Amino acid sequence: MSTQNFFKLPDVGEGLLEAEIVSWKVKAGDVVAVNDVIVEIETAKSLVELPSPYAGVVAALMVAEGDTVDVGTPIIAIGSEAPAGDSKGFSAEAQGPAPAASEVPNESEQIKPLVGSGPKADAVKRRARKTPAHSTAAPSTAAPSTPAPSAPNGDPSSAPVSAQAEPQFPAANTALSAQAKSNRVLAKPPVRKAAKDLGIDLSLVSASGVRGEVTKKDLLSYQDQRAAGEGQGASAPGQSAQFWSASTPATGKVENPRQDDPRIERIKVKGVRKATAKAMVESAFSAPHVSIFVDVDASRTMEFVKRLKASRDFEGIRVSPLLILAKAVIWAAARNPSVNATWAGDEIIIKHFMNLGIAAATPRGLMVPNIKDAQDLSLKELAIALNGLATTARSGKTAPADMAGGTLTVTNIGALGIDTGTPIINPGEVAIVAFGTIKQKPWVVDGEVVPRWITTLGGSFDHRVVDGDLSARFMADVAAIMEEPALLLD
Amino acid sequence: MGTAQQADTGNSRTSAQASTRPQAGTSAGVLRAATVGPDEAVQLLDEHGAIHHDATFSPYIEKLDPEVVRGFYRDMAIVRRFDTEATALQRQGELALWVPVIGQEAAQIGSGRAMNKADYAFPTYREHGVALTRGLDLADLLKLFRGISNGGWDPRETNFHLYTLVLAAQTLHAVGYAMGISRDLAADPTTEPAAVVAYFGDGSSSEGDVHESMVFAASYDAPVVFFCQNNNWAISVPFEVQSKVPLVNRAAGYGIPGVRVDGNDVLAVYAVTRWALEHARDGHGPVFIEASTYRVGAHTTADDPTKYRMSAEEELWKTRDPLDRLETYLRAAGLADEAFFEQVTNDGDELAAHVRRATLAMGGADIRQKFATVYAQAHPLVAEELAWFENYEASFAEENTENSQTQGGAA
Numbered sequence: 001m002s003t004q005n006f007f008k009l010p011d012v013g014e015g016l017l018e019a020e021i022v023s024w025k026v027k028a029g030d031v032v033a034v035n036d037v038i039v040e041i042e043t044a045k046s047l048v049e050l051p052s053p054y055a056g057v058v059a060a061l062m063v064a065e066g067d068t069v070d071v072g073t074p075i076i077a078i079g080s081e082a083p084a085g086d087s088k089g090f091s092a093e094a095q096g097p098a099p100a101a102s103e104v105p106n107e108s109e110q111i112k113p114l115v116g117s118g119p120k121a122d123a124v125k126r127r128a129r130k131t132p133a134h135s136t137a138a139p140s141t142a143a144p145s146t147p148a149p150s151a152p153n154g155d156p157s158s159a160p161v162s163a164q165a166e167p168q169f170p171a172a173n174t175a176l177s178a179q180a181k182s183n184r185v186l187a188k189p190p191v192r193k194a195a196k197d198l199g200i201d202l203s204l205v206s207a208s209g210v211r212g213e214v215t216k217k218d219l220l221s222y223q224d225q226r227a228a229g230e231g232q233g234a235s236a237p238g239q240s241a242q243f244w245s246a247s248t249p250a251t252g253k254v255e256n257p258r259q260d261d262p263r264i265e266r267i268k269v270k271g272v273r274k275a276t277a278k279a280m281v282e283s284a285f286s287a288p289h290v291s292i293f294v295d296v297d298a299s300r301t302m303e304f305v306k307r308l309k310a311s312r313d314f315e316g317i318r319v320s321p322l323l324i325l326a327k328a329v330i331w332a333a334a335r336n337p338s339v340n341a342t343w344a345g346d347e348i349i350i351k352h353f354m355n356l357g358i359a360a361a362t363p364r365g366l367m368v369p370n371i372k373d374a375q376d377l378s379l380k381e382l383a384i385a386l387n388g389l390a391t392t393a394r395s396g397k398t399a400p401a402d403m404a405g406g407t408l409t410v411t412n413i414g415a416l417g418i419d420t421g422t423p424i425i426n427p428g429e430v431a432i433v434a435f436g437t438i439k440q441k442p443w444v445v446d447g448e449v450v451p452r453w454i455t456t457l458g459g460s461f462d463h464r465v466v467d468g469d470l471s472a473r474f475m476a477d478v479a480a481i482m483e484e485p486a487l488l489l490d
Numbered sequence: 491m492g493t494a495q496q497a498d499t500g501n502s503r504t505s506a507q508a509s510t511r512p513q514a515g516t517s518a519g520v521l522r523a524a525t526v527g528p529d530e531a532v533q534l535l536d537e538h539g540a541i542h543h544d545a546t547f548s549p550y551i552e553k554l555d556p557e558v559v560r561g562f563y564r565d566m567a568i569v570r571r572f573d574t575e576a577t578a579l580q581r582q583g584e585l586a587l588w589v590p591v592i593g594q595e596a597a598q599i600g601s602g603r604a605m606n607k608a609d610y611a612f613p614t615y616r617e618h619g620v621a622l623t624r625g626l627d628l629a630d631l632l633k634l635f636r637g638i639s640n641g642g643w644d645p646r647e648t649n650f651h652l653y654t655l656v657l658a659a660q661t662l663h664a665v666g667y668a669m670g671i672s673r674d675l676a677a678d679p680t681t682e683p684a685a686v687v688a689y690f691g692d693g694s695s696s697e698g699d700v701h702e703s704m705v706f707a708a709s710y711d712a713p714v715v716f717f718c719q720n721n722n723w724a725i726s727v728p729f730e731v732q733s734k735v736p737l738v739n740r741a742a743g744y745g746i747p748g749v750r751v752d753g754n755d756v757l758a759v760y761a762v763t764r765w766a767l768e769h770a771r772d773g774h775g776p777v778f779i780e781a782s783t784y785r786v787g788a789h790t791t792a793d794d795p796t797k798y799r800m801s802a803e804e805e806l807w808k809t810r811d812p813l814d815r816l817e818t819y820l821r822a823a824g825l826a827d828e829a830f831f832e833q834v835t836n837d838g839d840e841l842a843a844h845v846r847r848a849t850l851a852m853g854g855a856d857i858r859q860k861f862a863t864v865y866a867q868a869h870p871l872v873a874e875e876l877a878w879f880e881n882y883e884a885s886f887a888e889e890n891t892e893n894s895q896t897q898g899g900a901a
Binding site: 010 | 575791793794886
């Protein structure tokens with residue numbers, strides 16, 4: 001009877017969070033001794049070989065090559081040959097020197113550098129970048145003959161592994177060639193990490209660093225451009241030329257485009273993206289959503305914001321129409337308490353406090369941090385809380401506790417120039433308000449058409465809790481404040 | 491260790507430029523150029539295992555018992571095996587960090603074995619070989635790297651001070667300790683004369699602390715030997731950037747003797763250190779030893795040397811390996827047989843197994859212990875910070891269970 005030991009991915013640097021499994025050196029069924037090299041991983045800092053902490057038979061490789069996993073993830077299961085009592089599995093050593101002796105590589109091997117050791121240690125080779133599949137136009141194809149178009153139709157065995165490996169480690173031993181050198185993109189490790197996270201090929205980013213290195217700023221501006229390009233379609237021709245891949249003769253013939261089509265980019269669903277997807281599916285398919293809209297003349301809100309900006313009391317504090325909307329939502333929820341609630345199946349939980357969530361796009365993805373007990377805050381305190389929340393979110397430092405316990409959410413889609421939308425309710429809540437852009441439009445006042453600052457408020461409500469009349473009253477109340485902020489004095 | 495110098499070195503100055511630098515001539519009052527050249531060093535055993543004679547230093551090894559010379563080899567092989575095990579433990583997540591010593595065994599074993607019991611060593615964080623010679627249980631070294639202790643041993647038991655992570659700080663401690671030895675001796679002339687060895691590296695040689703400690707040691711004739719292991723790399727900064735002259739020449743500026751020794755020749759290191767310690771114990775003041783060696787591995791397990799140096803250089807230094815040359819000598823001179831080397835391998839494996847068992851038995855760090863030892867008595871601010879920390883830690887537990895509640899949101 002053998003017990004299984006799981007080896008969890010360790011932090012081999014100082015404070016690394018994840019690593020990519022580059023290649024397994026063992027397979028299921030292999031017998032390993034303590035300190036036998038089992039896997040090669042790549043961290044933000046270096047390529048590292050990991051020795052086995054256990055002796056026994058490999059039961060399973062739990063992570064595929066090419067996958068990036070968090071530190072602490074079990075990556076391999078090793079069945080102990082020792083009696084079940086020895087959970088640590090080191091008895092092989094205690095039993096005698098035989099397995100221990102095999103741990104000692106010969107002298108010449110032993111003296112190698114610790115990281116990046118072995119034949120792949122060549123710095124030039126190691127720097128070969130993993131060019132994302134869409135970047136066939138990139139100049140860095142060190143092996144231009146790599147059969148991207150031919151492989152799919154022809155050789156079925158050129159499955160992911162070979163197709164991936166070849167362009168990565170081109171020209172094995174002659175890698176010190178000038179070409180390989182010129183392909184090197186200079187960037188500091190945090191920038192490389194950020195590029196990897198954003199899925200950006202560094203060779204596409206124009207570098208402005210003093211030594212020709214790609215800086216964080218370069219990366220971010222490239223990211224902005226790319227985002228803009230994606231958002232506005234053809235408005236950035238240079239950009240979209242880079243995005244769209246040239247068609248190849250093989251297109252159309254490809255029966256199974258899954259594996260090798262360079263024109264298809266695959267993005268692993270993980271982290272915040274995964275959590276967001278789960279939360280949205282959960283909400284959209286469990287809570288029957290009802291969405292309603294109302295156009296609002298927000299001219300007085302604009303004036304009010306202008307006055308606040310000028311007032312000495314608000315000096316140094318960022319004031320935006322979102323502040324008035326937040327206040328309006330709190331005010332309207334007090335008058336229509338059922339919108340500030342949770343559906344619990346057999347009961348409806350009404351909250352007599354407002355933890356006001358603000359949906360925010362952050363470097364980590366969409367986050368909904370909330371302002372705790374927002375009902376108790378003065379206008380100025382609320383302004384400060386909103387600013388703090390936005391700053392924290394944008395720097396990616398929102399703590400889990402900041403996102404827990406929200407009661408009602410506002411999403412400020414107007415910041416992106418959008419008029420309105422049908423937002424999905426944050427799970428655990430029953431209402432969400434979408435705040436559209438505010439712009440001048442012709443508006444009829446006292447029978448005359450005049451330019452006014454108009455916005456559209458959208459709201460989605462969980463119909464299990466909030467019926468049509470209630471949602472309408474709530475939205476009308478919010479709209480009323482936007483039209484006449486003075487009502488807040490009520 | 492994060493405090494070491496790290497920089498993009500680029501090409502500093504080519505040797506061609508340096509040689510065309512104008513010289514001030516030979517008038518009175520003009521400093522002569524450095525006297526010890528970059529390739530000069532005391533060497534008693536060359537890389538091919540051949541013995542060389544030196545009038546001053548050979549006598550120290552000629553009278554050595556063969557058992558002692560075999561002991562040098564044994565120590566070096568064992569510390570290398572220990573180093574491999576500690577590196578593996580770090581790769582297996584059992585240590586936060588490890589600082590490899592491979593390549594520098596001769597410099598450490600030679601100097602460590604030259605010390606008397608009453609002498610006192612002040613190490614950096616890489617002196618695992620010296621620790622072995624001072625009789626430490628090497629497993630204790632790992633407590634610091636596992637993060638369960640700020641020290642790991644009682645320095646008074648072995649006269650081996652705690653590892654110092656602040657670069658060069660220990661050189662000041664060493665000189666202070668040496669000045670104390672002088673005073674003890676003055677107060678009670680029957681005290682056994684002793685000396686101090688201050689270990690540091692080529693990177694630390696650029697720190698102000700080294701300068702201050704040498705000035706004080708010279709002024710007070712402190713019985714201290716400054717032992718610099720010049721391993722050629724301060725993390726990623728090559729020695730050529732660190733100093734324009736071989737470090738040993740700096741000794742002249744302090745008015746103390748300087749000796750450059752082949753740091754991969756354990757016999758020469760032993761002889762030179764013995765000479766220097768006697769010099770210090772006899773009241774003649776400090777000595778500066780520059781042991782020329784090479785860090786074959788990474789600076790730490792968090793470093794990747796392939797990013798900043800060429801493998802050709804590493805290959806060159808491998809031909810100067812400290813163990814290989816002594817093995818060649820021992821075999822050629824008939825001082826050791828196959829059984830001896832086999833025994834050494836087994837002893838190394840045994841120590842490695844012990845270190846592994848001891849490390850796994852150490853358990854985890856208790857961060858509350860850090861809060862408990864800030865002040866002798868309870869302190870409201872510490873209590874508040876502990877509460878904050880516990881709350882902060884708890885917030886991560888929530889993240890795992892309430893993921894779907896807290897993340898994601900509105901479209």
